[in-house]
Amino acid sequence: MKFGFFPFILLSSLGFSLVAQKKEQVFLWSGDAPDEVPGEVGEETVEVNGVKRVSNVTKPTISYYLADNEIANGTTVVVCPGGAYKILAIEHEGEDVCHWLNRLGIHAVLLKYRVPRRKNREPYAAALQDAQRAMSLVRQAGKSWKVPLTKLGIIGFSAGGNLAIRTATSFAKRTYDPFDLADQLSCRPDFALLLYPAYLISENDPMVLDPSIKITKNCPPMFFAHTGDDHIPAEGSVLTYLALEKAGVVGSELHIYPFGGHGFGLRSNKHPVTDWHARAQDWFVSLDLIKN
Numbered sequence: 001m002k003f004g005f006f007p008f009i010l011l012s013s014l015g016f017s018l019v020a021q022k023k024e025q026v027f028l029w030s031g032d033a034p035d036e037v038p039g040e041v042g043e044e045t046v047e048v049n050g051v052k053r054v055s056n057v058t059k060p061t062i063s064y065y066l067a068d069n070e071i072a073n074g075t076t077v078v079v080c081p082g083g084a085y086k087i088l089a090i091e092h093e094g095e096d097v098c099h100w101l102n103r104l105g106i107h108a109v110l111l112k113y114r115v116p117r118r119k120n121r122e123p124y125a126a127a128l129q130d131a132q133r134a135m136s137l138v139r140q141a142g143k144s145w146k147v148p149l150t151k152l153g154i155i156g157f158s159a160g161g162n163l164a165i166r167t168a169t170s171f172a173k174r175t176y177d178p179f180d181l182a183d184q185l186s187c188r189p190d191f192a193l194l195l196y197p198a199y200l201i202s203e204n205d206p207m208v209l210d211p212s213i214k215i216t217k218n219c220p221p222m223f224f225a226h227t228g229d230d231h232i233p234a235e236g237s238v239l240t241y242l243a244l245e246k247a248g249v250v251g252s253e254l255h256i257y258p259f260g261g262h263g264f265g266l267r268s269n270k271h272p273v274t275d276w277h278a279r280a281q282d283w284f285v286s287l288d289l290i291k292n
Contacts, residue, residue, distance in 0.1 A: 036118075062138065111131060122212075129175050151289055195265075213240070226256050229259050232262055
């Protein structure tokens with residue numbers, strides 16, 4: 001497969017400039033995705049209230065943002081934007097996150113998964129197939145990079161955080177039939193970052209995890225950042241963190257900030273939560289994913 005390169009992109013939203021190259025988008029599946037019934041409405045990208053929104057995704061893709069060879073260390077992260085499993089907030093929870101990771105010497109891969117929710121399926125079902133497939137494809141591709149992939153993680157925001165947790169807990173069995181040789185490679189993330197993850201709490205009890213989320217000792221360590229005034233309850237992050245601790249998973253980290261709301265991504269605000277990415281960088285160092 002041949003890759004082309006898009007023009008350089010500058011990032012300034014975090015107070016620094018970064019030049020990064022974006023590889024051509026790669027389709028996750030040749031032909032239709034598993035269990036997919038293509039709709040008549042095509043993919044759309046619009047901006048609503050300052051948020052770049054992608055909708056009607058039927059042909060999911062990954063886009064590679066590889067860190068500069070001089071600072072790259074092989075750590076790689078698949079990025080899952082949020083959007084209630086209805087749309088994708090592709091910029092401030094996607095593209096900007098890839099640039100931030102590149103700044104740290106981390107390869108980034110932007111996942112454009114299927115939205116909106118498919119009828120007669122769980123809200124996350126199609127997206128989870130895409131995420132599992134992406135993990136294996138990235139592992140396959142990473143062998144050929146100038147700075148080869150060493151550790152592969154996942155980061156998600158809101159519904160993308162839900163998707164990231166499900167990817168980090170459902171790796172024992174794929175949710176689709178193996179497609180090609182890439183699917184012989186693991187779809188388990190080595191680590192996961194969850195920013196204000198959604199839909200984690202049982203519908204019957206607000207102090208119990210959704211029973212479809214299975215935390216075991218084989219799950220990777222996870223980083224959580226949430227706010228107390230989020231309309232998505234922070235209890236979901238707390239309960240997941242406690243379940244990881246109870247299962248004996250070493251290395252997880254939890255931050256609950258009092259204010260900051262929901263959906264901030266990498267955009268600055270007046271509250272301390274705006275520095276969550278600095279805490280995540282410290283976490284990367286503590287797990288030896290990057291150097292201090």
